[in-house]
Structures are given as C-alpha cells and as structure tokens.
Amino acid sequence: MNEIQELKVLAYDLRKKVVEMIVEGKGGHIGGDMSVMDILVSLYFKVMNISPENQDDPDRDRFVMSKGHSVEAYYAVLAQKGFFPMEEVISQFSKFGTKYIGHPNNKLPGIEMNSGSLGHGLPVCVGMALAGRMDKRNYRVYTVMGDGELAEGSVWEGAMAAGHYKLDNLCAVVDRNRLQISGSTEDVMHHDSQEERWYSFGWNVLSVNGNDIGELCDAFELAKGCKGKPTVIIANTTKGCGSAVMENKAAWHHKVPTPEEVEQIMKDLDARKEALS
Amino acid sequence: MNKIPNRQAICDVLLKKAAEDKDIVVLCSDSRGSASLAPFAEAFPDQFVEVGIAEQNLVSISAGLAKCGKKPFAASPACFLSTRSYEQAKVDCAYSNTNVTLVGISGGISYGSLGMSHHSAQDIAAMSAIPNMRVYIPSDRFQTAKLIEALLLDEKPAYIRVGRNAVEDIYSEENTPFEMDKATVLAEGADVLFVACGEMVKPALDAVALLKEQGISAGLLDMYCVKPLDRETLIREAQKAKVVISVEEHAPFGGLGSMVSQAVGSTCPRKVINLALPDEPVISGTSKEVFDHYGLNAEGIAKRAAEELK
Numbered sequence: 001m002n003e004i005q006e007l008k009v010l011a012y013d014l015r016k017k018v019v020e021m022i023v024e025g026k027g028g029h030i031g032g033d034m035s036v037m038d039i040l041v042s043l044y045f046k047v048m049n050i051s052p053e054n055q056d057d058p059d060r061d062r063f064v065m066s067k068g069h070s071v072e073a074y075y076a077v078l079a080q081k082g083f084f085p086m087e088e089v090i091s092q093f094s095k096f097g098t099k100y101i102g103h104p105n106n107k108l109p110g111i112e113m114n115s116g117s118l119g120h121g122l123p124v125c126v127g128m129a130l131a132g133r134m135d136k137r138n139y140r141v142y143t144v145m146g147d148g149e150l151a152e153g154s155v156w157e158g159a160m161a162a163g164h165y166k167l168d169n170l171c172a173v174v175d176r177n178r179l180q181i182s183g184s185t186e187d188v189m190h191h192d193s194q195e196e197r198w199y200s201f202g203w204n205v206l207s208v209n210g211n212d213i214g215e216l217c218d219a220f221e222l223a224k225g226c227k228g229k230p231t232v233i234i235a236n237t238t239k240g241c242g243s244a245v246m247e248n249k250a251a252w253h254h255k256v257p258t259p260e261e262v263e264q265i266m267k268d269l270d271a272r273k274e275a276l277s
Numbered sequence: 278m279n280k281i282p283n284r285q286a287i288c289d290v291l292l293k294k295a296a297e298d299k300d301i302v303v304l305c306s307d308s309r310g311s312a313s314l315a316p317f318a319e320a321f322p323d324q325f326v327e328v329g330i331a332e333q334n335l336v337s338i339s340a341g342l343a344k345c346g347k348k349p350f351a352a353s354p355a356c357f358l359s360t361r362s363y364e365q366a367k368v369d370c371a372y373s374n375t376n377v378t379l380v381g382i383s384g385g386i387s388y389g390s391l392g393m394s395h396h397s398a399q400d401i402a403a404m405s406a407i408p409n410m411r412v413y414i415p416s417d418r419f420q421t422a423k424l425i426e427a428l429l430l431d432e433k434p435a436y437i438r439v440g441r442n443a444v445e446d447i448y449s450e451e452n453t454p455f456e457m458d459k460a461t462v463l464a465e466g467a468d469v470l471f472v473a474c475g476e477m478v479k480p481a482l483d484a485v486a487l488l489k490e491q492g493i494s495a496g497l498l499d500m501y502c503v504k505p506l507d508r509e510t511l512i513r514e515a516q517k518a519k520v521v522i523s524v525e526e527h528a529p530f531g532g533l534g535s536m537v538s539q540a541v542g543s544t545c546p547r548k549v550i551n552l553a554l555p556d557e558p559v560i561s562g563t564s565k566e567v568f569d570h571y572g573l574n575a576e577g578i579a580k581r582a583a584e585e586l587k
Contacts, residue, residue, distance in 0.1 A: 127341020
C-alpha cells in the first residue's frame with residue numbers, strides 16, 4: 001500500500017473517531033466533519049510542515065480552520081498528529097468545563113486561532129501570509145472554508161486583499177459539499193461558479209475531488225509552485241462522506257447518530273476502507 | 278492653542294519606534310490621511326498595509342499579522358472600527374488574544390455634522406463588554422504619546438479612541454505623569470469628584486477652576502484607562518467627595534459613567550451623576566457646538582456640580 005493509500009485508510013479510521021466523539025459529546029457537526037476529513041488528512045500528514053515538535057518554530061506552516069464547526073474532524077486529526085491524546089478528546093469533547101469545546105480554541109496545542117464565527121479564517125490568513133513575506137520566511141499559510149461560509153462578505157474582503165497583494169504563500173480550500181443547514185447551497189444562496197468568482201479576484205483556481213487524497217495532494221503541490229497569486233482549491237466533496245446513512249443529506253449537518261445508525265456508519269466506513277486494499 | 282491632534286501624536290511615536298522595530302506595522306482602511314498616518318506610510322512602506330475600505334478585513338489581517346509576531350496598529354474611523362468590525366475585534370483580537378492595537382480615529386462626535394453613521398458614541402460600551410479587550414481614551418497629545426509607548430511594551434489587544442481635532446494641552450513635554458492603567462489625579466476635592474476621559478478632561482479641568490471661584494472644592498481624575506478601570510484611585514478619591522460626576526463623550530449607557538457608577542455604588546456609595554451625550558442622534562455641529570449644546574463644557578459641568586451640592 002503506497003503512502004496515499006495509507007492516508008486514505010487513515011481518513012476512514014479518523015472518521016470513526018469523529019463518530020465516537022460526537023456520540024460521547026452528544027453533539028457535533030458530523031456532515032461537514034466527514035466531507036472535510038480528506039482535506040485535513042492531506043494537509044497534516046502530507047502537505048504542511050506542522051507537528052508537535054515544531055509548533056513554536058516561526059518557520060512552521062500556518063493553518064486556520066475557518067469552518068470551525070467541523071472541529072471534531074480537526075480534533076481527530078490533531079490528536080492523531082500527537083498534539084493531544086485521542087482518548088482524552090473523545091471522552092471529554094463537549095463536556096462541562098472541557099477544554100475540547102465545540103469550536104477551535106488556541107488554548108489547545110496545535111491550534112493557531114479561535115474560530116467558530118464564519119468568514120474570519122481567510123482574512124486572518126492574509127495577515128499571516130503578509131507577515132511571512134515581510135519577514136522573508138518560507139512558511140505557507142492554509143485555511144479551509146465551508147461553501148455555505150462563502151456568503152459571508154468578509155471572505156471576499158480577504159479574497160480581494162490576497163489577490164491584490166499577490167500572496168502566493170497562501171492557499172485556501174473550499175469544502176464544496178453543496179449542502180448547508182437549510183439545504184442546498186444553491187437554493188440558500190447561489191455560489192456557482194466558484195471557479196469564475198475566485199479567478200476574478202486574481203486567484204489561481206484548482207478544482208479537485210475533495211474526497212480523493214491523491215488529487216488533493218497533487219493540487220497542493222501545484223499550489224506551492226504557483227507564483228504571483230494565491231491559490232484556492234475548490235474541493236468538491238460529499239457531505240457525510242463515508243456512509244450512505246449520512247451522505248448528501250442536509251439533516252446530517254449536525255446530528256447525533258442513534259446506536260443503530262452508529263453501527264451502520266461504522267460498518268460502511270470499514271467497508272470503504274477495505275475496498276481500498 | 279495646541280494645533281497637534283492626538284492622532285498625529287500617535288503617528289509621531291510610531292515613526293520614532295518603527296525605525297528601531299521592524300515588527301511595528303500600521304494598517305489603514307483608506308484612512309491614512311484622516312489618521313495622520315500618511316507620513317508613516319511614506320517612511321515605512323514595508324511596514325504599512327493598506328486594506329481599502331474594508332474594516333472587517335483590517336482587523337482580521339491585523340490579527341493574522343500579530344499571530345506571526347508583528348505589532349499591528351489598525352487605524353480607522355472609530356465609528357466603523359468599533360461596530361463594523363466588532364466581531365473581528367471580539368473573535369480575532371480578544372478571543373484569540375492577538376497583539377493588535379485598534380486605533381479609533383475621529384472618535385466620539387468628531388465628525389459632528391456628518392450624522393450618526395459617523396459618530397462613535399457606543400464604542401466604550403461595545404469594546405468594554407468584550408473579555409480581554411482593553412479600552413483607552415487619552416485626553417491630550419502628551420498622554421496619547423505615553424499611552425502608545427506603553428502599549429508597545431505589552432502583547433495584548435487594546436482599543437484606543439482619539440478625536441479628530443487638536444485639543445488643548447493638559448500636560449506638557451516635561452510634565453506628563455503617566456502610569457499604565459492608573460488614572461491621573463489632576464485635582465483633589467472635598468465636595469465633588471469629576472471622572473472624565475478623552476476630550477472631556479479639559480472642560481472638566483476648567484470646571485474645577487470655575488467651582489473654586491465659587492468656594493467649591495472639586496477633584497478630577499483623568500480616567501484614560503476606561504478598561505481596566507482604575508478602581509483603586511477612583512474609590513480613594515470618591516471617598517473624599519460628596520458627589521461623583523462622570524463626564525464623557527459617549528452615549529449615556531455602558532460607558533465610563535456606567536463603570537464609575539458600578540464601582541462607586543458597590544464600594545463607597547456616593548451619589549453618582551453621569552454627564553454624557555443623549556440617547557438620540559446628536560445635533561449637527563462642530564464638536565464645540567455640540568458639546569456646548571449638551572452642557573458638556575466647563576460652564577455646564579460646573580453648573581451641574583454646583584446644583585448637586587445645593
């Protein structure tokens with residue numbers, strides 16, 4: 001099994017951790033966790049120069065989880081990376097007085113910025129990318145946004161500034177799962193064509209299957225090579241990816257699966273994983 | 278009469294310090310002229326970021342810069358900075374604990390005749406309600422300079438508000454008593470204690486002199502540190518007086534007066550009067566015309582104090 005295949009397996013294993021976390025915490029944004037997982041696994045285990053060992057290194061890559069509600073997927077990836085114990089986050093997630101709250105908090109190791117309110121990640125990353133350029137550092141800056149999030153005007157303020165300043169050390173990812181809490185993103189607020197919108201703001205635009213780690217890693221490599229403009233990767237994903245119980249169902253934006261649903265979801269995730277080998 | 282507005286004092290300090298510290302970064306939202314920061318942009322183009330008319334972006338970009346070791350000063354009209362980008366101040370600066378100094382220029386009713394859209398009479402209330410956000414409203418150019426120098430020494434978020442116009446000096450080059458987060462005692466009094474901030478300090482100081490002519494002993498605190506409020510000095514001086522009067526260029530709710538009332542009321546009960554702008558769009562005019570209209574001048578402040586002491 002090659003490295004990409006191993007990461008695909010890991011992504012399914014971490015989805016199972018997310019399910020455990022949400023059942024234990026009695027809440028969570030499960031649909032977006034499942035769609036974004038392959039993006040996070042690609043970034044943390046292949047693309048970015050971030051680890052518990054270098055978390056204070058000024059040359060480390062920077063990441064901001066702009067779609068902060070997918071914190072369960074983020075926690076699972078950070079725990080797997082060694083920033084904090086997996087069993088601790090699963091058992092304490094969303095409990096009274098916990099440090100593992102329902103949105104990213106930078107009191108936890110590995111988390112740069114607090115998020116939760118949408119439309120903040122990209123503008124913050126513009127600042128991080130500008131700082132890197134000012135200091136002539138080679139780190140890269142990454143953020144992941146949801147597609148419903150793109151209705152926030154502040155996203156486009158950030159997009160405008162990144163294009164204006166030609167921030168080629170910045171790479172944004174849109175988790176384009178086409179569903180938000182009220183239904184289809186196109187019914188709630190029209191977002192197509194993503195490619196044309198970002199292009200018009202001066203960005204390098206790449207579109208990939210966002211649940212294919214191989215395609216994602218290739219796109220991140222292309223982004224690193226793109227000079228003179230920031231890159232956005234439109235990651236076309238499936239909300240709830242990993243189990244037919246959840247896939248493409250807006251009702252699973254946030255939902256705690258029943259014990260029967262958990263059993264089926266875990267079976268489905270195992271089946272997808274086994275199909276890889 | 279001094280002709281240097283407080284905003285220019287900020288630029289002067291930053292020009293001096295930026296030469297030695299490349300991490301000082303100034304950001305403007307098409308506001309470099311009105312913030313008196315054009316000289317900074319010219320002198321340090323590599324330490325200046327223009328974001329255009331986008332206050333939310335201004336604050337978030339500042340937070341990102343701060344997270345990577347920079348010391349950003351984000352300057353924009355206080356009316357927009359304190360409300361348009363309120364959530365960015367709350368989440369990206371205060372909650373994420375980034376070393377961002379938000380500089381609200383042309384604050385209060387500086388843009389007198391431009392209407393309520395351009396007035397920031399809610400900024401103390403808004404910013405003070407955010408945990409981990411400090412609020413400073415310096416009175417004159419000398420105190421403003423001391424405050425900026427002090428803010429450069431720490432790494433916590435802060436909001437400061439300065440007015441558009443030059444204001445009369447209270448302090449001087451040689452004599453500007455300043456201790457971070459400690460009110461400056463400008464006068465001690467046995468009858469009334471004034472607690473003022475920003476542009477209201479000077480008329481309150483003049484009111485002290487007017488009252489003295491009437492045989493009334495008035496004290497005055499320059500409470501430039503609205504949050505954290507210097508409760509220790511406030512209570513100590515309030516205990517010497519019969520009545521406490523707060524004076525501020527702010528809406529009547531949630532500002533300096535509210536904080537002074539809470540502190541005095543819970544600790545050393547005295548009658549507390551809050552002099553502020555009314556809870557309505559203020560009348561059109563220059564700052565002086567507006568202050569005169571609402572009695573926020575030396576005569577009005579002194580008159581109110583004398584009435585309370587009858």
